[in-house]
Amino acid sequence: MLKVTNTLTGKKETFEPLTSGHIQMYVCGPTVYDDIHIGNARSAVNFDTIRKYLIYSGFSVKYVMNITDIDDKIIKKAIDEKKDFHEIADTYTQAYLEVMKKLGVQPPDVQPKATDSIPEMIELITGLVDSGHAYVSGGDVLYDSKSFKTYGKLSGKNLEELIEGIRVEKNDTKKNPTDFVLWKTAKPGEPSWDSPWGKGRPGWHIECSAMVRKHLGDSIDIHGGGVDLIFPHHENEIAQCEAFTQKPYVKYWLHNGFIEISGQKMSKSLGNIWKTKDALADFRPEVLRYFFLSAHYRSGLNYDRPILESADRGWKDFHQTFKMADDKIEGPDGVEQMDLLELRLGIDDLEEKFKEAMDDDFNTPKALAVLFDFARLIRQVTSQRERPTPGAKDLLGEAIERLKIFGGILGIVQKEKPVIPTKIDEWSKEREDLKKTNNYEAADQKRNQIIASGYLLADSKMGTSAIFPYEQIRFKQDEDKYLNYGWVIPSGLPNQNSYLFTENGIQNIDEMKINLDTNASTWLKDKGFLD
RNA sequence: GGCGGCAUACCCAAGUGGUUAAGGGAGCGGUCUGCAAAACCGCGAUUCGGCGGUUCAAAUCCGCCUGCCGCCUCCA
Structure with missing residues (x-):
């Protein structure tokens, strides 16, 4: 019997979907204004694993994950780089999809873009205005948070206390400080869409609500995302949808914990962002998944x-x-x-x-x-x-x-087996023969030859040699320069030693590991491998 | 200030009332081996941040204290 921790109740509950055997699942996807960081990757892997397990458990799962392709940060970047916002969004959408593929994240059943759901957002906003849950002010459409009785139920916040805690900004057009924008009036030069309130663009929270309703319906089983989305994003989604549909929006809210760097959250302001593509340059995707899954999804992960x-x-x-x-x-x-x-x-x-x-x-x-x-x-x-x-x-x-x-x-099993070239195979057999005639010097030479070609031999008790390909390792010279100068056995293979292959021969050097993150060129010079 | 989370061996990390406190990394000892690597076997917290309490029984429940983190503003 499956149990899940539901943020809405704060408890671990027995999982029973709204429709027996079928699950409607939505996870908040990335805003495509930059390369995704490993926190995004962790979230994607966590929910991908959850989805795969649900399917394994016999449920049919409809899994929707959006791409936010219109947003302040995208617009800012477009202005900074003098490009169209579509170009920024497309570039990083492609980068995102590439990383997801590498990580073995199964593509969602539907992966809608926010800009493809503008009519559905307008429909929602119109309904909220008509029912008195939203109002037009200063050209924007705002949600009246006081109009929704249970506002704060997901995050456990008290509306009155929230209002007290927020300092009132000058010229604020909001009725209550906790009100949030559903529709923003376009500023000159910004991308915009026609609406009953003039040209403008959607607020952030409304897009997920619209896409959930469009692709999954009024009430869904699972809605996921990072812990930071609990408030205000998911709180606001509930307020919008439940005010509009008069139905419960989500049965189970699942939130994953943050990746931490030295015990602190990863954020732009702290300047400690790790991009997923950089992590993938140094580690196999399966290793990254193993790492992500080695802690419970709700916990922080260092x-x-x-x-x-x-x-x-x-x-x-x-x-x-x-x-x-x-x-x-x-x-x-x-x-x-x-x-x-x-x-x-x-x-x-x-x-x-x-x-x-x-x-x-x-x-x-x-x-x-x-x-x-x-x-x-x-x-x-x-x-x-x-x-x-x-x-x-x-x-x-x-x-x-x-x-x-x-x-x-x-997702921790490598899909394809490494292919060993026949030449390497032959050399390995030749070495076996040399060993049998006690010609160890020649056998070792043959082994070095194989290592130099990027493969490693491992003798087993049965006397045969298993062969594994190496991968070239990259020694960091400084922040973005790399020096290709040796081999290390790739993930999945049995040897952790680093070997250095130079014209001086093959060196098996443990120190290499220690020096991975230090200045490798200095080390190589000290050892006489570089001028 | 309000709300929430965390503190388990050298490191990462499960365990949330009752058999010997999972698993991984590192380490140590051994088997194997031409050498080397790999693999295999064995060892490793009488103890779960501190102090009290509840209980026949607590890392697990309650209270207090200490330390760390997150949300309340964009954020996975």
Whole structure:
């Protein structure tokens, strides 16, 4: 039985959709005025995972996530860069979609743009004006927050106290300080649309309300977003929609916590924004997802390079399970009996344990622990010396399939297997032969040759060599210059050492890791690799 | 000032009344190994910010204190 923490009630509740078996779900998407930061990415991954789990649980889910393509910040940027606001919005929409794709976020069923829903917004605003919930003042249309009796119910705020706390601005046209803009009169040169109140553009809160109604209906099951949206954004959405429709707007409000940098929120004013595309340049998307999901979605999550690196190492170990099992399955058959009881039991328990974790308000850290335990069971079998019988191979294959299913819901399983060039394969076999004749010097040379080509060998107990591709690592020289000068084993592969490949040969250097974030060129010069 | 959240080992992080306090990283010891790496096995909080209280029983409930953070203004 699925339970979710509902911001509206502040409690963990049993989840029952309005229509049995079907879920209407809306999540506030990005405002496309810049590259998205990792906080946006975390939110997207959290709700993507929630959506995938709901589908796995047997619900049919209609998932809508908007793109806010008209907004003060977009207009400001357009003016600053002397471009049309559409151009700014399009550029960052494309960048956003690209990052989502890399992160393995399944595209929403509908991804509406605010500017495509202007008529629906006008319809809503008109209704609110007609029913006395909104008024025209100074050319703007404002929502009368005092007209909505339960204003503040989501954020737990008291309207009177709110009003007292807000200092009254001069020339304010609002009846109450808590009133908010539904429709803004256009200033000269700003993008605008025709409306009953003259040329103008929508306020921020109205767009989500309009898109929810347009694509999902008056009452929906789940509405998600970051904690910062609780007030005023979601509070205002409730006020608008419920005043208009006289129906409950959202049954379950889900809010994810912030990414923190050194214990503080990430914000423009603090200047501590991490762009997702920069994180993706250094870490695999699966590692980023593992990192995001390693804390509960409602909690804050501290982001720091060393923490990401430890997530990276953890994920590699986990992911190596697939490679190890594949090698065992594809290897020769054996006749000896392997110890498989634990694995059999593990397979039988996996689904129940995973569901138990996820049913508890999408407890992904617990779910990850379940998968890591299971992966260890698989590795225990694959690390046994015996060759597997065909029956043991079947069981291993079954275990891997299960791990892929549940790992897939969390999005931490790499989709495609790395391809090894035949040349590298041949060199590996040649090295095997050299080893067999105790020609170790030549064998090591062959190994270096393979490493220099960007691949690593790993000998197993069965005497065969597994081969893994490296990825080039980028040593930060300064803020935006990178120096390509070595290789490190990519995520998913079993070796964390860095190797430096130069004309002087291949160096296995642990210090390289320590120096990743320091001035690498100085270090390379000290070691004589650079002039 | 109002509202809300957090404090668990060296680091990240689950656990919210009752078996040995998950999992990951780092560390240490061992097995394996031509070397190296990987893998596997084992070890690691008598204790959950502090002080009281409730209870047969609390990291988990209540009170107070301390520290940190978020929202109340754009923000995932």
